Amino acid sequence: MRVREWRAGVAADVVIGPVIGPVIGPVIGAVIGPVIGAVAAAVLAFYCYRINASWGGAYWVFGCAAGAAACALALARRRSRLWTAVAGLGVAAAAIVVARVAHLPAEPGPGVTLGLSVLVASAVRVLPPRPACAVAGGGLVVVAGAFAAASQPAVGAMNAVGWAGAVAAGLSPRLLAARRRAVEERVRRSERMELARELHDVVAHHVTCVVLQAQTARLLAHKQPDRLATSLADIEAAGSDALAATRRVVGLLRDPARGLPALDGLDELVRRFGDHGPAVRLRLPKDEDTSLWPPEVATTVYRIVQESLTNVSRHAPQARSVTVTVTRARGSVTVEVADDAPPAPARRLRRGGHGGYGLVGMRERVEALGGTLRAGPRPGAGWSVVATLPVPAREHP
Incomplete structure (x- = not known):
């Protein structure tokens, strides 16, 4: 009973997920790009407005350009998730240095933070373990640089929240996918073991009967030839039983409700x-x-x-x-x-x-x-x- 309940419990992970995923995945992929673009445009516009109101002049130009570059890389991340993430980290690091040297508003600003968060989340979710960890580590270095270079702690805190959210957003589906693969492998292994046991029980028993009857026939051929026909008939019957049992196993594989031996x-x-x-x-x-x-x-x-x-x-x-x-x-x-x-x-x-x-x-x-x-x-x-x-x-x- 426990085996049956366990199999029913993993049906959603093994069957429903792989069937629905390929249908929903492309829909989400088609929607998320325009959403990121719209959010990025709104964030950059608000950032430029706030910098212009606080600093005046053209101080907003550099922050807007850096944010636009990071967001553009985020929109193009599907081409190469690793290199777009590396480029985004480079944009963020350069923005920190330039803003510090030229006495511009503290960076990374909201636009760079948004683009970098999307790049880090995408890399953590899709890339192999080592590159994913490297990108996440690079994002943490950017956060540390933001805290060290910014005169306002709020800028560093914003980048820390963005980095943590990106890692969580990328790691959660990655762990869910790993769990699904583990569940699928357990189910496959369970089915293989059940099939192996069933085949062993059926084949070993009936083939043993055939072998014993064949050994008897060989002895009778030398000592009691008159009984050889009876022994050969027994071998034929044992072979027929083996064939029928094999068919029952095949029927069991086609329909688990049929073919089960009973008391x-x-x-x-x-x-x-x-x-x-x-x-x-x-x-x-x-x-x-x-x-x-x-x-x-x-x-x-x-x-x-x-x-x-x-x-x-x-x-x-x-x-x-x-x-x-x-x-x-x-x-x-x-x-x-x-x-x-x-x-x-x-x-x-x-x-x-x-x-x-x-x-x-x-x-x-x-x-x-x-x-x-x-x-x-x-x-x-x-x-x-x-x-x-x-x-x-x-x-x-």
């Missing part, structure tokens, strides 16, 4: 295993409607039994019997698969999960549902796999 299929799974392996005793909960169990729990129980029986075929040919027990307790389901094969060092190593993905896949399935898995030798002889899965009581009235 009703355990009888057939046990019967097929018993036809070419040790006898299997299946114990299911009495007076329990397993069809009410969550599908992910039923599927996980089925896959654990399937993989455990496959491991018995591969690594415990000496086993005489296997017991599959599924029990229902309050709030949980426990499945245990135990065999009675004699202990062997090689078997202990291989059944422990080295060199294969069976145990890893079972553990991932169980832990994804919040359950626990234990696998290891039994006291005396044999091997057991025990998995406990939580099942909410509300799912089972």
